[in-house]
Amino acid sequence: MAPNEINPSDENGTSPLAGETTLRQGDFSGLKAFESSFFDSLKSIGYDEGQIFAIRLAVEESIANGFRHGNDGDPAKTVTITFAITATDLHVSVEDQGTGFDPASVPDPTEDANLEIPSGRGLMLMRAYMTEVNVIPPGNRIEMCFRRDA
Amino acid sequence: MNPESAGLRVSEKNGITRVEFIEQNILDEENIQQIGEALGSLVDAQDTPRVLISFRDVAHLSSAALGALITVSNRVKSKDGELHLSDIDPKILEVFKITRLDRLFEIHETTAEGLSAFG
Numbered sequence: 393m394a395p396n397e398i399n400p401s402d403e404n405g406t407s408p409l410a411g412e413t414t415l416r417q418g419d420f421s422g423l424k425a426f427e428s429s430f431f432d433s434l435k436s437i438g439y440d441e442g443q444i445f446a447i448r449l450a451v452e453e454s455i456a457n458g459f460r461h462g463n464d465g466d467p468a469k470t471v472t473i474t475f476a477i478t479a480t481d482l483h484v485s486v487e488d489q490g491t492g493f494d495p496a497s498v499p500d501p502t503e504d505a506n507l508e509i510p511s512g513r514g515l516m517l518m519r520a521y522m523t524e525v526n527v528i529p530p531g532n533r534i535e536m537c538f539r540r541d542a
Numbered sequence: 543m544n545p546e547s548a549g550l551r552v553s554e555k556n557g558i559t560r561v562e563f564i565e566q567n568i569l570d571e572e573n574i575q576q577i578g579e580a581l582g583s584l585v586d587a588q589d590t591p592r593v594l595i596s597f598r599d600v601a602h603l604s605s606a607a608l609g610a611l612i613t614v615s616n617r618v619k620s621k622d623g624e625l626h627l628s629d630i631d632p633k634i635l636e637v638f639k640i641t642r643l644d645r646l647f648e649i650h651e652t653t654a655e656g657l658s659a660f661g
Contacts, residue, residue, distance in 0.1 A: 420572065445602070445633050452604055456571060460606075502642040508616055510609035513641050517605055520640045 409433045410476040417459050417467045426473065427452075437479055439540065446521035447482060447538050453514040454486040454534045462488030462532055481523075482538040492531030548580035549573060558660055559584055560653070561595045567602040578610035585614060591623035594656045598629040608643060615646065624648075628656035 413426045430451070434444050455471055463469035469489040476483045501512045519525045524537040545552040551562040561581065565573065585591045595611070611627075618625040628650040630638065638644045650656040 418572075442633065448602065449604070449637070456604060456606060460571070507642060507646045508612060510612040510616075511605075513605035513608060517637065517640065 409437065412472065412474045414470050414472045415455070416470050417463060417465060423455070430475065433477055434482070437477060439482075443538070443540060447484075450518040450521045450525075450536055450538075451484060451486070453517050454484075454536065457514045457534075458486055458488035458490075458532075461493065462490035464490060480540055483535070484538075485533060485535045487533040490532050492529065493527075494531060495527045545580045545584065548576035550577060550580050552584065557592055558657060559588070559591070559593045560657075561593060562598060563596075563600050566599055571606060574604070574606045574610050577607070578613060581610065581614045582617060585617045585621070585623070588623065589621070591618050591621055591625070592660055593618060593623070594626045594628060594653070594660075596629045596653050596656070597627065597631065597634060598653070600634060601631060603634060603637065605641075608637070608641060612643070612646065624660055626650060626656045626659050628653050 411430075413422075415422050415426065427448075431444055431448060434447060439447070451473070455473065458471035459465065463471065466489075471489075472487045474485045474487075495515060498512055498515055499506050499509075501507070501509065501516055506512070515525075515527075518534070518536060521538075522536045523539040523542040526535045527533075528535060545561075546564075549563060549565045551564055553560045561584070563577075581593075581595075585593065593614075615625050626648045629652060630649060635644070635649070638647065638649065648659060650659055
């Protein structure tokens with residue numbers, strides 16, 4: 393599929409919505425266009441406000457992490473989002489062009505000693521709000537699943 | 543950084559600086575950086591900062607926004623000031639609870655409660 397393209401559902405709305413989008417650092421209009429289309433798709437297939445809040449938080453955290461930590465803010469690098477939405481679940485993958493990271497090395501931000509540290513909450517929020525989150529070695533791709541009945 | 547251009551509405555009454563967000567979504571990295579700088583300038587301008595941040599119109603935020611708030615909180619504490627948060631939507635309050643930041647911040651249901659909490 394071409395970048396920035398989202399497949400419409402078929403006439404009876406039963407086929408999954410899927411797409412792939414590649415964004416550059418600082419491309420806020422591209423990000424907003426993707427998000428608008430992505431969240432509209434979730435809404436159109438029946439995801440409720442609370443579910444969309446959860447998915448939005450996790451997806452936006454993963455994209456922001458990809459730019460900030462994965463690509464280290466390099467404007468020449470991109471983040472690619474691939475997703476498939478059905479009425480029962482969502483699968484989304486976010487891949488950056490960095491060298492990856494070891495999720496075990498991220499300190500627990502909820503420890504008392506870490507509460508005042510301003511960063512390091514993205515991954516825990518993804519895990520809290522999605523049904524499943526996998527960091528794919530070497531750590532530059534995050535695959536997430538949200539099941540509506542979970 | 544001018545507070546309004548960072549998307550903040552700032553007012554002052556009885557020695558308390560009240561801050562509200564003009565934008566519904568505090569997400570965009572660039573916007574968060576501006577908000578952080580504007581809040582930092584507000585705190586730096588006061589000897590003993592007394593700040594109430596209302597989340598009345600905020601429908602969404604990100605961990606970067608939480609990070610900016612933590613930085614502000616640390617700066618307020620370093621000047622022996624007070625920071626209170628109020629009017630947080632239940633879904634956003636849940637984010638504070640999951641991250642246990644409800645233990646770091648003094649959170650109040652309403653602006654009135656937040657205002658009366660200052661020592």
